[in-house]
Amino acid sequence: MISKALKYSLGAIALCAISTATFAQSPEAIVTGAKKEGKLVSYGMSDDWVNLGAIFAKIEEIYGVEHVDTDMTSGEQITHLLAEKNAPVMDIADIGYDFLGRLLDEKLADTYKNSSWDRIKPQFKDPEGRWASSYWGAIAFLVNTDQVKTLPSTWNDLLKLEYKDMVCSRDPRVSTYATASVLAAALANGGSEENTKPGLEWFKKLRDSGNLRQGVVLNVASIQKGECSISLVYDFDGFAKRDATGLPLKVIIPTDGTVGMLFAQYVSSVAPHPNAAKGALDFLFSDQGQAMLAEGYAHPTRDIELPLETTDKMLPKESYDKVHFPSNLTGFSAAVKSIVDGWNEIEGK
Numbered sequence: 001m002i003s004k005a006l007k008y009s010l011g012a013i014a015l016c017a018i019s020t021a022t023f024a025q026s027p028e029a030i031v032t033g034a035k036k037e038g039k040l041v042s043y044g045m046s047d048d049w050v051n052l053g054a055i056f057a058k059i060e061e062i063y064g065v066e067h068v069d070t071d072m073t074s075g076e077q078i079t080h081l082l083a084e085k086n087a088p089v090m091d092i093a094d095i096g097y098d099f100l101g102r103l104l105d106e107k108l109a110d111t112y113k114n115s116s117w118d119r120i121k122p123q124f125k126d127p128e129g130r131w132a133s134s135y136w137g138a139i140a141f142l143v144n145t146d147q148v149k150t151l152p153s154t155w156n157d158l159l160k161l162e163y164k165d166m167v168c169s170r171d172p173r174v175s176t177y178a179t180a181s182v183l184a185a186a187l188a189n190g191g192s193e194e195n196t197k198p199g200l201e202w203f204k205k206l207r208d209s210g211n212l213r214q215g216v217v218l219n220v221a222s223i224q225k226g227e228c229s230i231s232l233v234y235d236f237d238g239f240a241k242r243d244a245t246g247l248p249l250k251v252i253i254p255t256d257g258t259v260g261m262l263f264a265q266y267v268s269s270v271a272p273h274p275n276a277a278k279g280a281l282d283f284l285f286s287d288q289g290q291a292m293l294a295e296g297y298a299h300p301t302r303d304i305e306l307p308l309e310t311t312d313k314m315l316p317k318e319s320y321d322k323v324h325f326p327s328n329l330t331g332f333s334a335a336v337k338s339i340v341d342g343w344n345e346i347e348g349k
Contacts (some may be wrong), residue, residue, distance in 0.1 A: 025275070027115060027282065033275030035064035036078040039133040043093040046071040048244070050135060050236055051296025055289060056280075063279045074176065081108045081268065082100040088270040091277035094212040096176040097262040097326055100131060101333040108268040111276050116285040116302065123325065124262065127273035131263040134284045135298035138236035138323050139177070139184045141252040142241060147229040154200065154256040158230065163211045168218040168228035169203075173340045177218075178261040181232045182339045187324050189258040200342040207346075220244055234261065235315065236297035253319045256318065260299075260323040 006132060025033065034040075040059065046069055053135070056067040072080065074096040081090065095103060103109055103125075113129040124131035141158075141307035143151055144348030148166065152158050158167055172178035186192065186199025207210045216227050223231060224245045235251050240251035267277040283289045290300035294310050 025278075027203045030275045030279050030282070031063060033086070034273070034308045037273040038065055038278050039273050040065040040067045040280055041089055042067065042069045042280075043077045043090045044070050044072050044074065045092070045094045048240065049094075049296070050240075050293050050298040053187050054295070055284065055292050058288070058292070059280050060109045061308055062283065063276055065273070065279075070320060072141045073174070075174065076100055076109065078106065082106065084268060088268060088272050090268050091271040091273045092265060092267055092280055095131075095264050095266065096175055097133070097264060097332060098179055098336045100264055100329055103128060103266070108269055109275070110269045110271065112267045113279040113310065114278070114285045116282070119302055120285065121301065131264040131266040132281075133264045133301050134290065135236075135293045135300055136260045136262050136325070137261050137298060137337045138253055138320060139180045139258045140233060140235040140238050141254065142149045142223070142228075142231040142238035143259060144223070144226070145248045145250050147226065150253060151250065152230065153252065153254065153331065155185050155254050156256070157201075158211060159205055159209055161209075162210075163230060165210055165213055166229040167206060167211050167232070168213050168216055168222065168230065169232040170218050172203075172343050176261060177233060179339055180261045182343070183335055184254070184257060184259040184324075186288065187259070188254065193327055193331050196335055196338045196342065200346060203343075204346050223247070223249070227270050234300075239297040239313075251315065253315060253323075255322070257322040260320070260325045262301075262326060265300075325338065 009290055045052050047056070059065070060067050077093050077095055078099065084090070109130040111129040114132065117125070118130055141152055150162060152163070169181055170178040172182050182199040182203055183193070183196060184199070185202040186196045189198035191198035213228065216222050217232055218228060220241055222228050223241055224247065235253065238249065238251040242251070265281055267274065267281065271277045285302065287304050290302050290304050291306060291310065293300050294306050297314060
C-alpha cells in the first residue's frame with residue numbers, strides 16, 4: 001500500500017534502494033553532495049503544476065536545498081539551455097514529449113538513472129538514462145456547465161451549432177496542448193500518428209464553423225472571465241483550473257479517443273547542482289513522489305497503489321480506455337512535424 005510508503009521518514013525516502021542500474025554515486029553521497037550545493041534550479045516546474053509546490057517543499061527538506069523555478073515552455077527551455085551552455089543556470093526541467101527529440105539532438109540532457117529506474121516501464125524512459133517520464137495527462141474538454149447546458153462527449157460534438165464561438169484551444173505550432181489535441185481529433189476520425197490529416201481537417205472545420213474562438217488566449221484568466229466555455233486542456237490542468245477558479249467546470253474525456261501526453265524530466269548536461277538534481281529525480285519517481293503527483297491530478301507512470309482519498313477525486317479508469325500514448329519518439333516527432341506543417345497550410349488559406 002502507498003500509505004506504508006508515506007510512513008517512511010524523509011531520510012529513508014532519500015536513501016531508497018538502488019536499482020540494478022549503475023550509479024556514479026550512492027544515494028548517501030547524493031544527499032551529502034546536494035546539501036553542500038545548497039540550491040536546485042528548475043525550468044518549467046512551477047508550484048501550481050501537478051502539485052509541484054508541495055513536492056519541491058519535500059525535496060528541499062530532504063536534501064537541504066533551496067529550490068527556484070522559472071516557468072517556461074518546452075521550446076523556451078531549449079533556447080535558454082543553448083544560450084547558457086557556457087554559463088549554466090538550470091539543473092532539472094520538465095519537458096513535453098514532443099520536444100525530447102531536439103533536447104537529445106542538442107545533447108542537453110545528462111545520463112542519470114534514478115533510484116526507481118527498474119520499476120519504470122520501458123515506454124516511459126530513455127534506455128540510455130537521459131530522460132524519464134514521471135507522469136502523463138490526457139487531452140480533455142473542460143466545460144463551464146453554467147454556460148454549456150448540453151455537454152459534449154465526442155470530438156465531433158464540438159462541431160455542433162450550439163457551440164458557436166465557445167471552444168478555446170491554442171496554436172499547435174507552439175503549444176503541446178494543441179498539438180496533442182489535433183492528434184486526438186485525428187485518431188477519433190480514422191487517423192493515426194502516420195496520418196494526421198483527419199485531425200487537421202477537423203480543426204479547419206471547427207475554425208470555419210465559427211465554433212473555435214479567435215483572439216482569446218487559453219489560460220486561467222480567460223476561463224475565469226467566462227471567455228472560454230469549452231477549453232481543450234490536459235485533464236489534470238482542467239481539475240487544477242476548476243480548483244483555482246471555483247467555477248462549475250467539468251472535465252470530460254472524449255469517448256471517441258484522446259491522447260495521453262508524456263512529460264519527461266531530465267538533468268541538464270551542465271547542471272551547476274548535479275547532486276540536487278539527481279536527488280530531486282529520485283524523489284519524483286519514488287512511491288511518495290508518484291503519490292504526490294497524483295494528488296495534483298496527474299497520472300503517475302509507475303504502477304503504485306494510490307490512497308482512496310486521491311483516486312476518489314479523479315475520473316474512473318474506464319474513462320481512459322481509448323487513450324493513445326506516443327508509439328515512440330521518432331514516430332511521434334514525425335506526427336508533430338506533420339501537424340505543424342499542416343497548420344501552416346491551414347492558416348495560409
